[in-house]
Amino acid sequence: MSLSIENAATIVPLSGDGPIRGEAMRSIEVLEGASVTIDGGVVASVGNGAGGGEGRAGGGEVAIDATGCTVVPGFVDPHTHLPFFGWRADEDAARLSGLRYETLHKESGGIFRSQRMFADAGDDEVLSFAMSLASQMLRKGTTTFETKSGYGLTIEAELRQLRLARRLAGAVPQTVVTTCLAAHACPPGKGEGEWIGEIAEQLLPQVAAEGLAHAADIYVESIAFQLEHAARLKTTTDELGMRMRMHADQLEDSQSGSFAARWGLQSADHLNHTSLAAVGDIAASDTAAVLLPGATFTLRQNKKPPARNLIEEGAIVALGTDLNPGTSPIHSMPFAIALACRIYGLRPLEALVAATVNAAYTIGLDDQVGRIMPGRRADLVVLDVPDFESLCYRPDHDAVLAVVCGGDLVHVAPGAEGRVTGDLRREANG
Numbered sequence: 132m133s134l135s136i137e138n139a140a141t142i143v144p145l146s147g148d149g150p151i152r153g154e155a156m157r158s159i160e161v162l163e164g165a166s167v168t169i170d171g172g173v174v175a176s177v178g179n180g181a182g183g184g185e186g187r188a189g190g191g192e193v194a195i196d197a198t199g200c201t202v203v204p205g206f207v208d209p210h211t212h213l214p215f216f217g218w219r220a221d222e223d224a225a226r227l228s229g230l231r232y233e234t235l236h237k238e239s240g241g242i243f244r245s246q247r248m249f250a251d252a253g254d255d256e257v258l259s260f261a262m263s264l265a266s267q268m269l270r271k272g273t274t275t276f277e278t279k280s281g282y283g284l285t286i287e288a289e290l291r292q293l294r295l296a297r298r299l300a301g302a303v304p305q306t307v308v309t310t311c312l313a314a315h316a317c318p319p320g321k322g323e324g325e326w327i328g329e330i331a332e333q334l335l336p337q338v339a340a341e342g343l344a345h346a347a348d349i350y351v352e353s354i355a356f357q358l359e360h361a362a363r364l365k366t367t368t369d370e371l372g373m374r375m376r377m378h379a380d381q382l383e384d385s386q387s388g389s390f391a392a393r394w395g396l397q398s399a400d401h402l403n404h405t406s407l408a409a410v411g412d413i414a415a416s417d418t419a420a421v422l423l424p425g426a427t428f429t430l431r432q433n434k435k436p437p438a439r440n441l442i443e444e445g446a447i448v449a450l451g452t453d454l455n456p457g458t459s460p461i462h463s464m465p466f467a468i469a470l471a472c473r474i475y476g477l478r479p480l481e482a483l484v485a486a487t488v489n490a491a492y493t494i495g496l497d498d499q500v501g502r503i504m505p506g507r508r509a510d511l512v513v514l515d516v517p518d519f520e521s522l523c524y525r526p527d528h529d530a531v532l533a534v535v536c537g538g539d540l541v542h543v544a545p546g547a548e549g550r551v552t553g554d555l556r557r558e559a560n561g
């Protein structure tokens with residue numbers, strides 16, 4: 132099956148290799164009046180149709196007229212808490228009335244409530260809930276995403292959540308990676324050290340043996356775990372050949388962002404309270420700084436991560452939704468991109484790099500997804516705006532006109548069918 136996306140106002144292919152840092156995040160090549168061809172699930176050519184650039188595009192079995200549109204790589208969401216079950220809108224309402232998240236957490240709300248909802252739901256219920264969200268993410272242009280455990284909080288329940296995450300991966304068109312976040316909260320009645328010991332000695336070896344997760348993650352915060360616990364898990368992940376990530380400095384400065392970088396972790400996520408001194412450690416490392424403005428927005432946090440410092444000093448800055456039922460009930464990468472620009476001060480093209488190339492690096496897939504390049508998996512989004520800046524400028528405009536995932540046209544926005552020629556019914560069944 133071949134597909135072509137023709138005559139786009141702009142295409143931002145982000146060609147190259149590896150993560151993009153510093154000033155290069157905004158000095159990005161933008162092609163005008165260009166087309167993309169796709170064959171057999173991979174990109175065949177990207178180029179300026181009129182000028183006959185590298186590979187004159189056009190003439191696929193299915194063709195999309197992208198006149199006036201912008202084409203970008205499919206979004207990569209490097210931080211979600213799927214698969215979970217059920218929402219917690221009442222807690223949000225309580226928070227809007229002044230209750231603190233830490234109080235909800237201590238009173239068995241928050242993570243513990245999601246743990247009970249997950250335990251009470253059947254496997255098929257959890258899967259269909261998660262698949263519905265994955266399908267909404269696809270319609271917003273997310274063609275790759277990360278999933279996590281962390282609502283099990285017993286060895287068996289964590290394994291159950293990870294196995295469900297892998298079933299989800301097999302049931303959706305997107306590329307999905309999975310992380311073990313058993314160190315999300317300490318199960319009631321257990322000491323932190325005791326639970327971390329069980330994760331290290333029992334859970335992670337089993338996770339590695341079954342290939343259920345590529346990385347482990349830990350929530351370092353006064354209401355959760357300490358750096359000594361992270362160090363214990365790091366020893367185990369090193370032994371098992373797994374990567375490690377860290378929820379760092381979200382609610383207070385615990386220096387976890389700095390330690391994540393010095394330990395060479397895969398990522399340090401959130402970073403709201405990360406000090407300027409720690410920015411240097413992160414910038415000097417290969418640890419991705421994952422910004423999650425959906426949580427800052429939902430929690431109405433005044434304290435923002437030092438995002439501009441991270442970019443100017445050359446950190447690998449990535450962007451995700453943090454989709455979860457407590458602190459970020461947000462699944463849309465275009466919305467996260469708009470928030471990153473509005474409340475963290477990213478420039479639009481920096482946010483695009485963070486949401487594609489650098490997000491792919493964060494989850495170890497930067498040689499596979501996040502760019503539109505010949506030979507790469509064909510994941511891309513057609514946006515109904517003439518340039519990428521307009522996506523940030525009009526945050527509530529439903530700009531996603533079409534989504535191609537693995538070379539298949541998986542979504543066409545209602546009303547845009549007239550732009551597609553060829554057998555739309557066969558291809559657009561997502």
Ligand SMILES: [Zn+2]
Nearest residue numbers: 210212378453
């Ligand atoms: Zn998270």
